[in-house]
Amino acid sequence: MTEGQQRAWDRSWPVLGRDVADLVAGTAPYDPAAWFGREAPLVLEIGSGMGESTAALAAAAPERDHLAVEVFEPGLAQLLMRVEELGLTNLALLRGDAVELLRTRVPEASLAAVRIFFPDPWPKRKHRKRRLVQPEVAALVASRLEPGGTLHLATDWDDYATQMRTVCDGEHLLENTAASRPGGWTPRPVWRPVTKFEHRAHQEGRDVHDLVYRRRCAERTGDHAS
Template sequence: MNDQRHDTPDRSTPPIAPSQAPLHRRGIKSYVLRAGRMTAAQTRGLEEVWPRLGLTLDDGRQDLDALFGRHAPRVVEVGFGMGASLIEQAETHPDTDFIGIEVHAPGVGKLLDEADKRGLSNLRVYREDALRVLDECLPEASIDTLQLFFPDPWPKKKHHKRRILQPAFAELVRTRLKIGGILHMATDWEAYAEHMAEVMSAAPGYRNIAASDSAPYVPRPAFRPLTKFEARGARLGHGVWDLIFERCE
C-alpha cells in the first residue's frame, strides 16, 4: 500500500458503458510485476504449500463446493499484498471460504506459509491476473463478497486507464456475485475513492449501501481488519475511504 497522496481525477472523458469496455483491456495491466528477494518462509510457501492450496487458470472453471468440500459463504480478495488481512479474516471466520488473488510471488509465498502454519483449510490462492480468474475460473453468482483493498491508485492522469476499477471490471464482478452479494473497496487515495464512487454509481445492477449518493463512503466495517500501515497512516492524519456496493439485480 502506498503512502497517502492526493491526485486529481480525470473528468475529461465520460465513463465507458460496460457493454463498450473491453473485458481484459489487452496490453494494459493494472499491476506491474516486480522482482523481489524471497525469504526462506516465502520460498517454503511456494514450494511446499502451493501444491495443496494453490490454483491456476489451467484448473478451469471451479466447482467451489467441491473445491472446499462444503457449502459455505465465499469471499474473494483481489490483490492481497503480503496477505496479513486475508489470513486474519480466514482465521477469524472458519465458517467462510476465502480465495485470494495476487500476482507477486513474495506475497503469495508468505500467505501460503502463514496459512499452513495456522492450519487453515478455508483458503485457496491464485497467482494470476484477477480479470482472467474472475472470467475463466469463478462461476456466475458464486461469491458473496469481493474485496478490493488498497489497489494501486495509478495517480498520474496518463496512467488512470491502468486502474483496476473500471466499468468492465464492475460488470464482471457483478456477474460473479450472488444477488445481495457485495463489492467492498477501500483506498487511501481520495481521488481514487472519488473515481470508485463515480464508476460504481454509474454501474448497472448495484446499490450503494451508504446513506446517500452525496455521501458515498461508509465507516470502516469491523470485519475489515485494520492493517499496520493503515493504523500508522491514521496517526499521521491520512484518510481511508471505504465503499460498499450490493448487487441488486
C-alpha cells in the same frame, strides 16, 4: 522470497495454490467445492498483497470459503505462512489475473462477496487508465455476485476513492449500502483488520475510504419476470 517464504511455498503451494492461467486454459478445473470439500458461501479477494488481512478475515469467518487472487509471489508465500500458522482450511490461493479469472471461469451469481482492498492507485494522471476499478470491471464483478452479495472496496487515495464511488454508482446491478451517509462512504468496519500498509497511510496523512455495495435483487433491477 525470504527463506521462510520459500519454505512455506515449497510445502504448501502444491496443495493450496493454483495458477489462474491453468484455470483459464482449462488444463485445471475451477471447482471451489472440490477444493474445500464442501459447499459454502464463497468470498473472492482481488489483490491479497501480503495476506495480512486476508488470513485474519478467513480465520474470523470459518463458515465461508475464501479465494485470494494475487500476482506477487512473495505475497502469496507470506500468505501461505499465515495459513500454516493459523491452521486455515477455508482459504485457497490463486496466482494470476483476477479479472481474467472472473471473466472466463467464475460463474454468474456464484460469489457471496468480492473484496478489493488498497489496489494499486497508479497516482500519475497518465497512468490512471491502468487502475483496476473501471466500469467494465465493476459490471463484471457485479454479474458474479449473487443477489444480496457485496463488493467491498477500500483505498487511501482520495481521487481513486471518488473514482470507485462514481464507477460503482454507475453500475445498475449495484447499490451503495451507505448512500444515505455523507459522501456515500461506509464507516470503517471494525472487522476489517488495520494492516501495516494502512498504518503507514495514516502516518503519511492519507485518509482511508471504505465503500460497500450490494448486488440488487432481480426484482429491483426490473429483470425479474412478472
